[in-house]
Amino acid sequence: MLRQASTILPIRASRAGLHEFTNEVLDFVAGSGIRDGLLTIFCRHTSASLLIQENAAPAARRDLEAYFERIAPEGGAYEHDDEGPDDMPAHLRAALTTTQLSIPVKDGKPVLGTWQGIFLFEHRRNTPEREIALHLIGE
Amino acid sequence: MLRQASTILPIRASRAGLHEFTNEVLDFVAGSGIRDGLLTIFCRHTSASLLIQENAAPAARRDLEAYFERIAPEGGAYEHDDEGPDDMPAHLRAALTTTQLSIPVKDGKPVLGTWQGIFLFEHRRNTPEREIALHLIGE
Amino acid sequence: MLRQASTILPIRASRAGLHEFTNEVLDFVAGSGIRDGLLTIFCRHTSASLLIQENAAPAARRDLEAYFERIAPEGGAYEHDDEGPDDMPAHLRAALTTTQLSIPVKDGKPVLGTWQGIFLFEHRRNTPEREIALHLIGE
DSSP, X not given: OOEEEEEEEEEOOXXXXXXXXXXXXXXXXXXXXXXXXXXXXXXXXXXXXXXXXXXXXXXXXXXXXXXXXXXXXXXXXXXXXXXXXXXHHHHHHHHHSBSEEEEEEETTEEOOOTTEEEEEEEOOTTOOOEEEEEEEEEO | OOEEEEEEEEEOOSSSEEEEOHHHHHHHHHXXXXXXXXXXXXXXXXXXXXXXXXXXXHHHHHHHHHHHHHHSOTTSOOSOOTTOTTHHHHHHHHHHSBSEEXXXXXXXXXXXXXXXXXXXXXXXXXXXXXXXXXXXXEO | OOEEEEEEEEEOOSSSEEXXXXXXXXXXXXXXXXXXEEEEEEEOOSSEEEEEEESSOHHHHHHHHHHHHHHXXXXXXXXXXXXXXXXXXXXXXXXXXXXXXXXXXXTTEEOOOTTEEEEEEEOOTTOOOEEEEXXXXXX
């Protein structure tokens, strides 16, 4: 019998950059009792985003952060800077990555590959608390 | 009782760039009678794309447009230009953003954050009419 | 009556770059017997990604490949290079494109536009076999 579960997960990164929250997502799926279905993760913000990336190598994480700092830098000639110099680069980095991820669930777990972790990509230096909507449909 | 609703939404941007259509999406969800579920928005084109972004600041919108014009410029040394100088940059900008968005729906509305709007990112100057497929599953 | 189907599709690109697998996806949908619903395609890797792009013009494909080679080049000053010079650029190109695609299904087929094909974007030169998770919910 197909059914749904959903929640809002509050997350606060300790600093700007990639913040893994795979375990919180696994807990939600396990707690739902749904074993097979489709999980959706949605970031309710335009200055933070989501990324599935390498969960093992801290150097890969640092390179990813440095890369996005370089291609969407602070100090560009932006018109919009209502909230400071990290405001517009945050929107650009969010646009280049993603606001939403959907992952099939099998046997009570998202079918992530061995090296895949789920990350909040926090683009603001003041790291506000973020709301991540989780939705699961299945049986 | 879970069920589905779907439609094809025709959209034409008045000029190349970001064109908000959040209201059209809200109307579809409200009209479906489905209160809780998962909404999917799919762009049936490779030279236009989708983006969830800041819906309040026109300056942020202009900065986003200028940014993608800069990192995937017209006049690059492209091999493919069957449909003119804005052809290949359109495909690149679509590849850098997204073709599809899924958003959980709660109490009859997508759980967008306060500042999030849903945009068609039109990359062609002649702004053809676009088809956006909408799908909703829930109850 | 809503139901689900899922599988793991093994794919191996013959070389780094864009490798179309639209037909394999169409076969999965047709074989499921589900006529209307939501299809999700998920790449279980962090050094390969997914892209919906122009399926007709080989020149557009070559331009896309050249573009991502240029904006996330080998030989950048990366800290992470455990698996060689194409290791970190692979993660960056995956982050700039997407790990997951969802497409509404109507009358037994994903509602792709006329020119849209589904591609594995292989970022490693040794082109390992990749696992693509497919999930379909509908009726």
